[in-house]
Amino acid sequence: MSAKTMFQKIWDAHIVRQDAGQPAILYIDLHLVHEVTSAQAFDGLRLAGRKVRRPELTVATMDHNVPTTDRSLPILDQISKKQMDVLAANCAEFGIELYDLHSKRQGVVHIIGPELGLTQPGMTIVCGDSHTSTHGAFGALAFGIGTSEVEHVLATQCLQQTLPRTMEVRVDGALSPGVTAKDIILGIIGRLGTAGATGYVIEYTGEAIRAMSMEARMTVCNMSIEAGARAGMVAPDDTTFAYLDGKPHAPKGADLEAAMDYWRSLPTDAGAAFDELLTIDASTLAPFVSWGTNPGQVSPITAFVPDPDDEPTESDRASLVRALDYMGLKPGAPLNGLPIERVFIGSCTNGRLEDLRRAARIVDGQKVASTVKAMVVPGSWEVKRLAEQEGLDKTFLAAGFEWREAGCSMCLGMNPDILQPQERCASTSNRNFEGRQGKGGRTHLVSPEMAAAAAIAGHLVDVREWMAKS
Amino acid sequence: MTPFTSLTAPVAFLDRANVDTDQIIPKQFLKRVERTGFGEFLFFDWRFNADGTLNVDFELNTPDMAGAGILVAGKNFGSGSSREHAPWALMDYGFRVIIAPSFADIFYNNCFKNGLLPIVLDDPSIELLRSAASGERYVLTVDLQTQSITDGKGIEIAFLVDAFRRHCLLNGLDDIGLTLEHADDISAYESMRPSRMPSLAGQR
Numbered sequence: 001m002s003a004k005t006m007f008q009k010i011w012d013a014h015i016v017r018q019d020a021g022q023p024a025i026l027y028i029d030l031h032l033v034h035e036v037t038s039a040q041a042f043d044g045l046r047l048a049g050r051k052v053r054r055p056e057l058t059v060a061t062m063d064h065n066v067p068t069t070d071r072s073l074p075i076l077d078q079i080s081k082k083q084m085d086v087l088a089a090n091c092a093e094f095g096i097e098l099y100d101l102h103s104k105r106q107g108v109v110h111i112i113g114p115e116l117g118l119t120q121p122g123m124t125i126v127c128g129d130s131h132t133s134t135h136g137a138f139g140a141l142a143f144g145i146g147t148s149e150v151e152h153v154l155a156t157q158c159l160q161q162t163l164p165r166t167m168e169v170r171v172d173g174a175l176s177p178g179v180t181a182k183d184i185i186l187g188i189i190g191r192l193g194t195a196g197a198t199g200y201v202i203e204y205t206g207e208a209i210r211a212m213s214m215e216a217r218m219t220v221c222n223m224s225i226e227a228g229a230r231a232g233m234v235a236p237d238d239t240t241f242a243y244l245d246g247k248p249h250a251p252k253g254a255d256l257e258a259a260m261d262y263w264r265s266l267p268t269d270a271g272a273a274f275d276e277l278l279t280i281d282a283s284t285l286a287p288f289v290s291w292g293t294n295p296g297q298v299s300p301i302t303a304f305v306p307d308p309d310d311e312p313t314e315s316d317r318a319s320l321v322r323a324l325d326y327m328g329l330k331p332g333a334p335l336n337g338l339p340i341e342r343v344f345i346g347s348c349t350n351g352r353l354e355d356l357r358r359a360a361r362i363v364d365g366q367k368v369a370s371t372v373k374a375m376v377v378p379g380s381w382e383v384k385r386l387a388e389q390e391g392l393d394k395t396f397l398a399a400g401f402e403w404r405e406a407g408c409s410m411c412l413g414m415n416p417d418i419l420q421p422q423e424r425c426a427s428t429s430n431r432n433f434e435g436r437q438g439k440g441g442r443t444h445l446v447s448p449e450m451a452a453a454a455a456i457a458g459h460l461v462d463v464r465e466w467m468a469k470s
Numbered sequence: 471m472t473p474f475t476s477l478t479a480p481v482a483f484l485d486r487a488n489v490d491t492d493q494i495i496p497k498q499f500l501k502r503v504e505r506t507g508f509g510e511f512l513f514f515d516w517r518f519n520a521d522g523t524l525n526v527d528f529e530l531n532t533p534d535m536a537g538a539g540i541l542v543a544g545k546n547f548g549s550g551s552s553r554e555h556a557p558w559a560l561m562d563y564g565f566r567v568i569i570a571p572s573f574a575d576i577f578y579n580n581c582f583k584n585g586l587l588p589i590v591l592d593d594p595s596i597e598l599l600r601s602a603a604s605g606e607r608y609v610l611t612v613d614l615q616t617q618s619i620t621d622g623k624g625i626e627i628a629f630l631v632d633a634f635r636r637h638c639l640l641n642g643l644d645d646i647g648l649t650l651e652h653a654d655d656i657s658a659y660e661s662m663r664p665s666r667m668p669s670l671a672g673q674r
Contacts, residue, residue: 016655017655021633021634023634025649025652025655025656027656027659027660029668030668036500036501036553037553039503039504040503040504040505043505050646053656054660056670058670079501079502082501083501083503086503096670097670097673117668118668118670120667128554129552130550130551130552130576145552145576146552146553146554146580146583147505147554148554148584148645149583152645152646152649155649156649156656158649158656160645160649162632194488194546194549195488195545195546195549195572195574198572198573198575199575225550228549228574230576249668250668255666258664259666262664315487316487319486319487412492412497414500414501421520431490431550433490433492433550434493434515436497439496439515440520
């Protein structure tokens with residue numbers, strides 16, 4: 001038998017049918033559903049008189065436009081409320097488990113899958129959301145789909161897929177203190193650009209990835225889409241198995257033994273070939289910060305705003321001029337010291353317990369700068385509960401942060417949590433597109449540590465110097 | 471799905487790279503629960519000024535681009551979010567063809583599901599179209615049968631498209647229907663699936 005990549009093994013194990021010249025029909029093990037990309041899919045089912053084939057392999061929650069304020073209050077945005085009501089009605093009609101606003105299992109869809117143990121190695125997982133790549137951290141093949149494909153999976157539990165190419169991104173060496181998984185993935189996207197991995201599934205390998213916790217691996221896989229990749233994955237190992245142990249839906253007893261046999265067979269065979277290879281030395285990385293209007297426009301915090309005149313083509317120069325104009329930045333200005341007005345800690349990228357712990361360590365005993373409005377939005381009800389058990393909420397509140405209910409919040413600003421025009425924000429989210437966090441808002445993507453330090457300082461800082469001081 | 475065979479329509483040029491789906495249809499318009507009515511919000515933050523007036527400097531707002539059915543865009547068009555509202559908005563506005571040097575993966579896929587034809591052309595071909603248009607109202611015919619783009623004035627460009635996708639688009643095939651033709655294969659696969667796989671059964 002020829003050597004296979006982990007991706008190829010999972011792909012092969014899920015082929016329901018493959019006809020020459022046609023896309024493969026792949027079986028989907030888990031379908032995650034949320035309020036924004038599902039309504040039209042359920043409508044399509046009704047119009048065609050179709051049922052949900054496997055409601056028990058489908059789970060829904062509300063995350064994108066939920067308010068993060070007091071859940072006992074009515075929802076003021078009637079259009080958002082309607083979208084949530086429609087999801088609830090659809091789930092009731094089609095027999096789908098729903099974790100709504102008042103469920104203790106509610107949260108950002110990519111946070112609750114893993115914490116419930118629904119995300120497991122070797123599975124195919126899809127969701128009408130591009131950050132579904134997060135689940136690849138467990139050695140699953142997980143990717144975002146559009147609403148037509150949501151309908152397709154609801155009706156058939158399958159998807160038609162063309163075989164992607166594979167890319168190994170090997171991260172050697174060890175991270176320096178103050179440098180995190182977020183900085184690794186921002187560094188990778190900076191190298192690849194936002195389309196560098198289009199058409200590829202990435203497998204992240206190497207010493208730095210092996211040394212990471214599951215939560216850090218999720219941060220890396222989460223942003224694979226920002227390099228254009230269809231999915232990102234990490235081979236399962238003892239760290240993965242330890243994380244799954246005891247999770248509500250993780251296998252137990254004899255099932256666990258059978259599952260472990262499968263899980264241990266998944267890692268890429270020695271000698272298996274990838275179509276592309278990118279290597280990064282983690283020990284050379286600094287904390288990264290984005291300065292432009294896409295996640296490929298990033299630099300180490302020690303760097304300066306780039307000069308459009310250095311661009312190779314007129315088109316590239318024009319893009320950069322547009323980005324800097326939107327961001328209100330001058331070529332050559334240092335990134336370190338750039339004043340900010342808002343801080344957002346949360347999202348499917350950095351809204352898990354470890355993220356909040358690391359941010360809390362930076363703010364402990366400090367005060368948010370008087371010029372800054374800062375908020376922490378836990379990724380799920382469960383993350384919030386665990387964080388409060390450790391007293392992290394008190395640390396943030398004492399420092400002057402707002403402590404909110406779970407949701408996507410200001411990562412995409414579909415709920416009332418948005419930036420005002422020209423407001424500058426240090427954000428732990430995943431996209432710095434124009435208007436993403438609010439029309440005219442200026443997003444700088446950073447790690448939780450960097451966001452926390454910026455909140456205290458009132459400007460972007462190199463968190464390594466910050467840690468040395470305190 | 472609406473079939474696509476050929477289209478003769480005016481062309482709009484949007485000379486920007488990495489146009490993301492947040493620009494194509496900003497998030498504040500994703501709350502509709504229908505597939506229709508998104509066209510008026512297409513490129514909203516670019517088409518309109520903060521006070522709601524038309525931004526006359528935006529490419530699509532120039533008079534010769536009114537009624538365009540073909541959009542010629544920059545590389546990596548449709549990057550970012552998986553929102554299918556992006557192709558819905560483009561179609562609702564009147565576009566049936568998007569031509570670009572490259573597309574983001576999910577967006578490209580979403581287009582075919584809706585009868586919107588995304589065509590990848592190399593930079594020199596796009597430059598050829600741009601110079602032929604020379605800032606005037608410019609009409610192209612895109613024929614999926616013959617896989618050609620012509621302007622009736624001598625320009626003829628061939629394009630490639632996956633044979634299966636082309637077949638589905640020409641015939642307006644419903645791919646759920648196609649998959650359900652293989653319901654026996656799906657059932658056979660399911661009968662082999664280990665029972666230990668996670669399931670929400672019994673949760674309700």
